[in-house]
Amino acid sequence: MSQQNSDVLPHAAAGSVGLIEPQVHHFDTPLELECGRTLPTYDLVYETYGTLNSDASNAVLICHALSGHHHAAGYHRPDDKRPGWWDTCIGPGKVIDTDRFFVVSLNNLGGCHGSTGPASLNPETGQPWGPDFPMMTVKDWVNSQARLADVLGIQRWAAVIGGSMGGMQALQWSIDYPERLSHAVVIAAAPKLSAQNIAFNEVARQSILTDPNFHGGRYYLHDTYPRQGLILARMVGHITYLSDDAMRMKFGRDLRAGRFHFGFDVEFQVESYLRHQGEVFSRNFDANTYLLMTKALDYFDPAREFDHSLEQALAKPSCNFLVMSFTSDWRFAPERSREIVNGLVHAGRNVSYAEIDTPKGHDAFLLDIPEYTKLFGAYMHRVANEVENSANETENRTEHGEAGNHA
Amino acid sequence: MRDDLQLISDWIPRNATLLDLGCGDGTLLAHLKAHKQTAGYGLEINQDNLAACFEKGVNVLEQDLDGGLGNFQDHRFDYVVMTQALQAVLRPDQILNEMVRVGREAIITFPNFGHWKVRAYLGLKGRMPVSSALPYEWYNTPNIHLCTVQDFETHCRKHGIRILERQVINRNHRTSMLSKWWPNLFGEIAIYRVTV
Numbered sequence: 001m002s003q004q005n006s007d008v009l010p011h012a013a014a015g016s017v018g019l020i021e022p023q024v025h026h027f028d029t030p031l032e033l034e035c036g037r038t039l040p041t042y043d044l045v046y047e048t049y050g051t052l053n054s055d056a057s058n059a060v061l062i063c064h065a066l067s068g069h070h071h072a073a074g075y076h077r078p079d080d081k082r083p084g085w086w087d088t089c090i091g092p093g094k095v096i097d098t099d100r101f102f103v104v105s106l107n108n109l110g111g112c113h114g115s116t117g118p119a120s121l122n123p124e125t126g127q128p129w130g131p132d133f134p135m136m137t138v139k140d141w142v143n144s145q146a147r148l149a150d151v152l153g154i155q156r157w158a159a160v161i162g163g164s165m166g167g168m169q170a171l172q173w174s175i176d177y178p179e180r181l182s183h184a185v186v187i188a189a190a191p192k193l194s195a196q197n198i199a200f201n202e203v204a205r206q207s208i209l210t211d212p213n214f215h216g217g218r219y220y221l222h223d224t225y226p227r228q229g230l231i232l233a234r235m236v237g238h239i240t241y242l243s244d245d246a247m248r249m250k251f252g253r254d255l256r257a258g259r260f261h262f263g264f265d266v267e268f269q270v271e272s273y274l275r276h277q278g279e280v281f282s283r284n285f286d287a288n289t290y291l292l293m294t295k296a297l298d299y300f301d302p303a304r305e306f307d308h309s310l311e312q313a314l315a316k317p318s319c320n321f322l323v324m325s326f327t328s329d330w331r332f333a334p335e336r337s338r339e340i341v342n343g344l345v346h347a348g349r350n351v352s353y354a355e356i357d358t359p360k361g362h363d364a365f366l367l368d369i370p371e372y373t374k375l376f377g378a379y380m381h382r383v384a385n386e387v388e389n390s391a392n393e394t395e396n397r398t399e400h401g402e403a404g405n406h407a
Numbered sequence: 408m409r410d411d412l413q414l415i416s417d418w419i420p421r422n423a424t425l426l427d428l429g430c431g432d433g434t435l436l437a438h439l440k441a442h443k444q445t446a447g448y449g450l451e452i453n454q455d456n457l458a459a460c461f462e463k464g465v466n467v468l469e470q471d472l473d474g475g476l477g478n479f480q481d482h483r484f485d486y487v488v489m490t491q492a493l494q495a496v497l498r499p500d501q502i503l504n505e506m507v508r509v510g511r512e513a514i515i516t517f518p519n520f521g522h523w524k525v526r527a528y529l530g531l532k533g534r535m536p537v538s539s540a541l542p543y544e545w546y547n548t549p550n551i552h553l554c555t556v557q558d559f560e561t562h563c564r565k566h567g568i569r570i571l572e573r574q575v576i577n578r579n580h581r582t583s584m585l586s587k588w589w590p591n592l593f594g595e596i597a598i599y600r601v602t603v
Contacts, residue, residue: 320464322461338478341468341478342478345448345468345478345479345483346480346483348446350466351448351466351468352457352460352461352465352466352467352468353467353468353469353470354454354457354469355469371454374454374458375454375457375458375461378457378458378459378461378462379461381461381462382461382462382463382464386464
């Protein structure tokens with residue numbers, strides 16, 4: 001029996017959304033951007049899981065983080081080694097239950113996984129956009145996501161959900177389109193980046209910008225890419241995703257060969273891990289996208305438009321909020337989530353907040369941590385119940401109405 | 408619903424805003440939201456309780472009362488409620504001050520350590536009292552600052568906290584003649600409405 005079980009391909013296993021085919025929508029209506037420029041046409045690549053109900057009220061939008069993309073759950077091919085990046089949370093019977101929700105996950109504009117970005121061809125020149133691709137902001141992403149919602153026939157999201165940079169998009173949604181979502185789930189995020197956050201982003205950018213293979217962002221034309229810069233950028237970023245404790249538990253001071261070599265090659269396990277993470281990342285991620293995404297993070301500050309008052313910015317939303325943070329996250333520490341919560345409380349909004357006790361650091365939002373799964377699951381359970389109850393009410397009203405007419 | 412919660416909800420008018428300190432599974436908040444259209448938040452640290460509040464659709468914030476209420480503005484709420492938690496906080500005096508700062512009024516319930524059974528338990532058995540209202544042993548009790556009805560009222564008088572209303576009930580959550588006349592001796596649970 002156990003032999004048979006291990007033969008079941010992961011995509012066919014219970015709890016998986018299975019094999020997924022990404023879809024692309026081409027938009028011909030120009031998108032005006034916060035930077036003042038306009039994107040004349042663009043593509044958005046996205047995936048959906050679950051079934052949209054008859055009144056399109058069970059749709060959930062997943063917003064991705066810095067290095068994320070549209071492939072959040074399931075598998076593209078039967079032999080894929082790993083599922084989508086949030087497969088722990090999305091699937092039948094999981095926290096974001098695809099038996100109840102219709103889940104939409106897209107690759108943001110400026111990305112490098114299928115949506116229009118710096119590596120796409122600029123229709124005016126026929127060359128890759130490269131550094132000429134307009135700067136994107138969280139607001140721009142939310143606007144483009146709203147257009148995707150229109151295309152999919154979704155007037156109002158049951159929930160907009162995201163971790164880290166994704167959480168910032170959920171927050172921006174609540175401010176810019178208050179009537180188009182019922183719940184915003186903001187995980188491991190911040191109302192704006194701190195000087196330290198921006199400093200880390202700047203180190204990552206400088207490592208890319210100063211790579212001799214960067215060629216001012218036109219490396220596509222030189223048939224090369226700033227590999228070393230990307231590796232460094234990811235290495236420094238990755239340090240901020242883990243906690244001191246997580247690193248100690250994972251690597252300690254373990255040596256690869258068990259003894260000192262008195263040189264600069266990889267000796268400590270942590271060095272090996274970081275280099276490996278950087279390597280893998282550099283092969284799969286576009287340097288211009290990385291620059292753009294970190295910049296969008298730096299610019300994020302919804303209170304700025306409201307006289308730097310987060311409370312005023314949050315006076316507009318009418319949705320319910322769930323804010324969650326992780327105790328060992330020092331990239332966007334619990335204090336940063338509490339800033340969001342306090343802003344919401346001062347503004348009189350409906351908000352719940354949980355602080356998950358874990359040593360896993362910022363990356364905890366991607367992991368299956370029992371306490372996190374339980375609380376997030378309880379909240380999503382409520383969201384699903386609300387959707388289903390209101391659908392039933394509508395049905396009952398219709399039935400009553402008809403009965404009345406007959407009488 | 409627990410009778411003390413029923414008593415409290417009778418005190419709270421329609422459309423009031425409230426903060427429930429140590430809100431448990433959100434029963435009181437959910438009840439008030441449904442029957443009195445109140446708005447507000449609960450504070451809680453127990454994960455199971457948080458999950459229960461999430462399911463109920465009650466606003467709940469994970470926040471330790473011992474950290475104070477510094478994140479809430481003065482008079483942000485009509486009522487700040489704390490049921491059966493005063494005796495479990497590090498500094499009951501400070502949380503009381505915070506409650507009457509953040510709320511226009513505060514509602515507090517606590518087990519009365521002056522009840523005759525408690526006195527008899529300690530007096531006759533010579534051991535730390537264990538009862539249905541105080542079900543813990545001395546070494547594992549979360550109740551680190553137990554007080555009596557008299558202690559509480561003396562404290563309020565000294566610190567300019569005005570008592571607007573008092574109910575003293577027994578284990579079955581009933582008021583009796585005895586507990587009306589001698590609340591410190593016959594009341595098991597004390598319920599106060601206070602302000603400054």
